[in-house]
Amino acid sequence: MSPPPPQRLPAPYRPEAEIVRHRLQSLEHTLDWDAAAHAATPWVAAVRRHPPPFWAMESLLKEYPISSAEGLALMRLAEALLRVPDAETAIALTADQLARADFEGSADGALARLSQAALAMSKRLLPHEAEPGLLGKLGARTVVAAALRAVQLLGRQFVLGQDIAAALREAQDAARAQPGLRFSYDMLGEGARTGQDAQRYLAAYREAIEAIAAKARADVPVERNDGISIKLSALHPRYEALQAERVLAELVPRVWSLCEQAARANIHLTIDAEEVDRLELSLEVFEQLAARVAQHHPQWQGFGLALQSYQTRALELIDCVAQIARRHGLRLMCRLVKGAYWDAEIKRAQELGLPHYPVFTHKHHTDISYLACARALLAAQDVIYPQFATHNAGTIAAILQMASAQRNAQFELQRLHGMGEGIYREVLKQEGIACRVYAPVGRHRDLLAYLVRRLLENGANSSFVHQLADESVGMDQLLRSPLRLEAMPGLPLPPALYGAQRQNSLGLDLAVDAMRAPLLQAHAATPVPPVALAETAQVDAQVRRALAAHPAWDGLPVPERAQRLRSAADRMQDALPRLAALLVKEAFKTWGDAVAEVREAVDFLRYYADEAVRIMQPVELPGPTGESNELRLASRGAWVCISPWNFPLAIFTGQVAAALATGNTVLAKPAEQTPAIAAEAVALLHAAGVPADALQLLHGPGETIGAALVAHPRIAGVVFTGSTPVAKAINLSLAQKDGPIVPLIAETGGINAMIVDSTALPEQVADCVVQSAFRSAGQRCSALRLLCVHEGIADAVIEMIQGAAREQVTGDPHEWRTDVGPVIDGEAYENIQRQLTRLHAQARPLLPPGDQPPATRLVPPQAFEIADIGEVRQEIFGPVLHVVRWRGDPKGVVDQLNALGYGLTLGIQSRIDTRALALAARAHIGNVYVNRNIIGAVVGVQPFGGEGLSGTGPKAGGPNYLLRFCAERTLTINTTAAGGNVALMTA
Incomplete structure (x- = not known):
């Protein structure tokens, strides 16, 4: 009889309530929670009678709960302080965090007993981003030293040893004190960003397994020995679903070498759980390794996988793992955990506009899932050795109860x-x-950043660990049954992120095969249609048609115009696969960028529809008795909208929607390179009820069609996105015309920078830099052009960016694995090549030039180290990054950036909150982003637009944008002229 076919996981985005009901049904008649709570009560009482020592995590959380200013300050110090190389920044960081807390009020507790005097003096002695006197500086250094000691103490609570030898010694001492205690050593925190990182982590795993093996016994079941936990993302820098082919070819052999080493030593090796979008890939890697185990080491029962119960597919994942075990005749280990990336999973689902969350949004739903998964693991112990990771006394008692109902249950x-x-x-x-x-094993400075972020996600006041030490929380509340499905207010689903007024655009998770399929089908079925060229001689007639259509379009009630735009948004949403395919074919977008652009266009239509309804209502103004005063907004007439090729759908749609929403008619000139996408957008708007003459497309060269439109005497305004020189030319043309003064809304480029101080996490910086500088082949107005990194961490950060950039895949945008597609046309390619030739002669290259033939128009990521910010004089519109080191006061860096004259986007990477806010306030920059990338502004969330050489404002996608498309008119009526103010006379 042939084995059953592999079971596939269900879609990760399903209604939460339905899943929880199913989990509750699976627990019926298998768990008596009241009995479990009764069994756990003595344990809790004993812990409260004999509290843990002051250095234990429970004590620390009791004294400094994470929700408090003190707890948050301590955690944020632990996350950053040990990696800061320079004293001045360490002082500033400590001042920033401790100045917002009151450690003097906790003088009877753990940390206060450790460094009570120093911490109590912190707010008096530490300089707060100001130049201290000599006495103040000496005092500040003393306090920083005390804070370092406190963080090192905290590190000992998180980290068993700073190397495997030290960890094994600590474990041996612990096992002597508590016989039978076993250990699983975790060597790492962050995942690999570079190939060099992955090889270094692989060597660390091999060394650890060798050390653990030296103390393992060959004559006992594998579960009685210590073992190791590994992260697949630490062993490959591109451990992502869209890189699956490469990952399976390169990663599986690496992990297999570790499995063989562990199998020979009779120790266990568990693959740790990671983010939801990597789950299918993890399962595929796991099955390939399981097949090799069955072939080469069938008697080894130490191969395992961690499962996260907060994932809505956790129960089905257990079924998949059990099937893998049965298919290959193995017994596998499964560690059940709650999950450690909750915040990140929620944010990702919101940002991608997914239909549901892939994780449970209520803690007790996760608790229900955990218990249901525990039952399933115990039921599958013929092929699974269950391992239950929990600190919740009630959950432990429930597991013991369920296990006791099974004969000879084996678990830990x-x-x-x-x-x-x-x-x-x-x-x-x-x-x-x-x-x-x-x-966890490793240097505190390397592991604390990762572990503290996990604690911040999972150490909330509602957690059992926190409440256990809080005697004000009664036993009934602490051990309350989670087996309930209550109507509870929860997070709005991603489509409802912006409330009932405006629906969020729906997106796709490209890590899910079923969500990718419609895109592939659309790509095969969508040609790039030709678009007829407009003729200069026709421009006047088309302007006149737009003017003739204006009264009727403007005369529609604002809600009716808004509804037609919303209808267009719905049509565009439905057409997402086709539009995304067209963006890939005509604009050479990668799939991720294409989907995001369609969503942005949908958001523009809905946002401006809502904004028009909001602002285009008469506003009554106060005045003297017997007089009414009213302010109204009115459309201006026919607008010219000139959009760029780098966002040929989103910016085109945003410009057009803003003009139409306010009652204007539109003459839209798209970029010469991308007219088909613009024509599709126009067709959707026409189908939604926008009259053909109210929105006309004029495709042609900017020098002829664009110039003729701008020069026409009867246009009411111009909105333009493109280069600064072209914006200046348009402005000059408008100024030289006779007739009315015509408004210009211009959004242009910028020398966008990111300032990185020595408190920043290098891995986070590398991720943000690679995304900001090289995504979309660097062809974004907001793309990162200049990285300013503190000299104290510059070498490490530059090395990580170099390695991460080399891992980027340059190629055909139709392929899922491609990160960097071609630049838009031959002219753009040649311009970039000229700039690269100059930089190779004048600066220090940080990345190889690549050997792509010019016909492909592919420019691999490029980076150059320069000596001074002033050397960057113009924007290179491609994947080219300049890097400069700085020292001293970061305010000086901002001043130099201001002096460049551009003001579009700025990134700040710092854990010093007051510093980040001060730098943001000092910068003459339109959009400032702290501790994230600097691209991807969201409509209505991050209104986008610059100042200086980067644009005129107002910001696109913001509450002031539509005002520029309107004229303001005031109506004053003297009511006394018709017999007086009746209301006053009858008062």
Whole structure:
């Protein structure tokens, strides 16, 4: 009989309530929660009678809960302080965090006992981003030293040892104190960004396995030995679904070498869980490795996988893993955890506009899922050795109860090093219960940033660990049953992110095969249609038709115009696959960029429709008795909209929608390179009810058609996105015309910079730089052109960026794996090549030039180190990054950037909040982004537009944008002229 076909996971985006109901049904008649709570009560009581020592995590959370200013300050210091190389920045960081907290009020607790005097003096001695005197500086250094000691103490609670040898010694001491304790060592925190990182982490894993193997026994079941946990993202810098082919070819052999090493040593190797978008890829890697285990080491029962119960597919994942085990005749290990990326998963689903969340949005829903998964694991113990990682006494009691109902149940409990020791001290008094400690190993400065972020996500006040130490939380509340499905206010679904007024555009998760399929089908079925060229001689007639159509379009009630734009948005949303395919073919967009652009266009239509309804209502103004005063907005007439090729759908649609929403008619001239996309947008607007003469497309060269439109004496305004020189030429043409003064809305480019200080996390910086500088082949107005990095961390950051940039795939945008597609045309390619030739002669190249033939128009990511900010004099519109080192006061860096005259986007990477805010306030920049990339402004969320050489304002996608398309008119009526103010006379 042939084995069953592999089970596929369901879609990750399903209604949460339905899933929870199913999980509850699976627990019916298998769990008596009241009995479990009764069993857990003595454990909790014992912990409260004998609280853990002051350095334990529970004590720390009790004294400094993460929701408090003190707790947050301590966690943020722990995240950053150890990696700061220079004293001045360390002082500034400590001042920034401790100045907002009151450690003096906690003088009887853990951290205060450690460095009470120093911390109490912090706010008096630490300079707050100001030049201290000598005494102040000496005092500040003392306080920083105390803070460092406190962070190092905190590090000991998170990290078992700073290398594997030290960790093994600590584990041996712990096992002597508590016989039978087992360990799973986790060597790493962040994932690899470079190929060099991946090889270094692979070597660290091999060294750790060798050290663990030296203490392992060959004559006992594998679960009785210590083992190792590995992160697949640490072993490959592009561990992503869209890079699956490469990942499977390169990563599987690396992990297999570790599996063989562990199998020979009779120790376990568990693959840790990661983000939802990597789940299918992880499962594919896991099955390929399982097949090799079955072939080469069939007796080894130590291969395992971690499962996150907060994922809505966790229960189905257990079924998949059990099927893999049965298909290959193996017994696998499965570690069940709650999950550690909740905030990131929620934000990703919101940003992508997905229909549902892939994780549960209520804690007790995750608790229900955990219990349902525990039941499933116990039921599959013929092929799975269950491992239950939890610090919740009620959950532990429930697991023990469910296990007792099965004959000879084999399983173990797990806890994180530094947490849950009190509860497990009581639990392990029962015979026959095994516990394994998940033990991070590594330098504090490397691991604390990662671990603290996980704690910040999972150490909320509602957590059991926090409430356990809080005796004001009664036993009934602490051990309350999670087995309930209540009507609770929760997070709005991503489509409802902006409330009932405006629906968020729907997007796709390209990591999901089913969501990619419509795009591929559309790509095969969508040609790039030809668009007829307009003739200069026709411009006057088309302007006259637009003027003739203006009274009727303007005369529609504003809600009716808005509704037609919303209808166009719905049509555009429905056409997303076709429009995205057209963007890939005509504008050479990668799939991710194409989907995002369609969504932005949809958002523009809906946002401007709502804004027009909001602002185009008469406003009554105060005045003297017997007089009414009213302010009204009115359309101006026929507008010329000139859009660029780099966002041929989103910017085109945004310009047109703004003009139409306010009652103007439109003559739209798209970029010469991308007329088909513009024609599709116009067709959708016409189908939604916008009259053909109210919106006309004029395709042709800017020098002829564009110039003729701008020069026409009867146009009411021009909105333009493109280069600064062209914007200046348009402005000059408008100024030289006879007749009315015509408004110009211009959005141009910029020498966009990112300032990185020495508190920044290098991995986060590398991610943001690569996204900002090289995504869309650097062909965004907002793209990063200049990286200003503090000299104290410059070498490490530059090395990481170099490695991450080399991992970018340059190629055909139709391929899913492509990160950097071709530049728009031959002229753009030649211009970039001239600039690269100059830079190779004048600056230090940081990346190889690549060997792409000119016919492909592919420019691989390029970077150059320069000596001074002033050397960057113009924008290079491609994947080219300048890097400069700085020292001293970062305010001086901002002043130099201001002196360049551009003002579009700026990034700030710093953990010093007051510094980031001060730099943002000092910058003459339209859009400032702190601790994130600097691209991808969202309509209505980050209104976009610059100042100086970067544009005129107002900001697109913001609440002031539509005002520029309107004329303001005031109506004053003297009511006394018709007999007086009746209301006053009858008062």
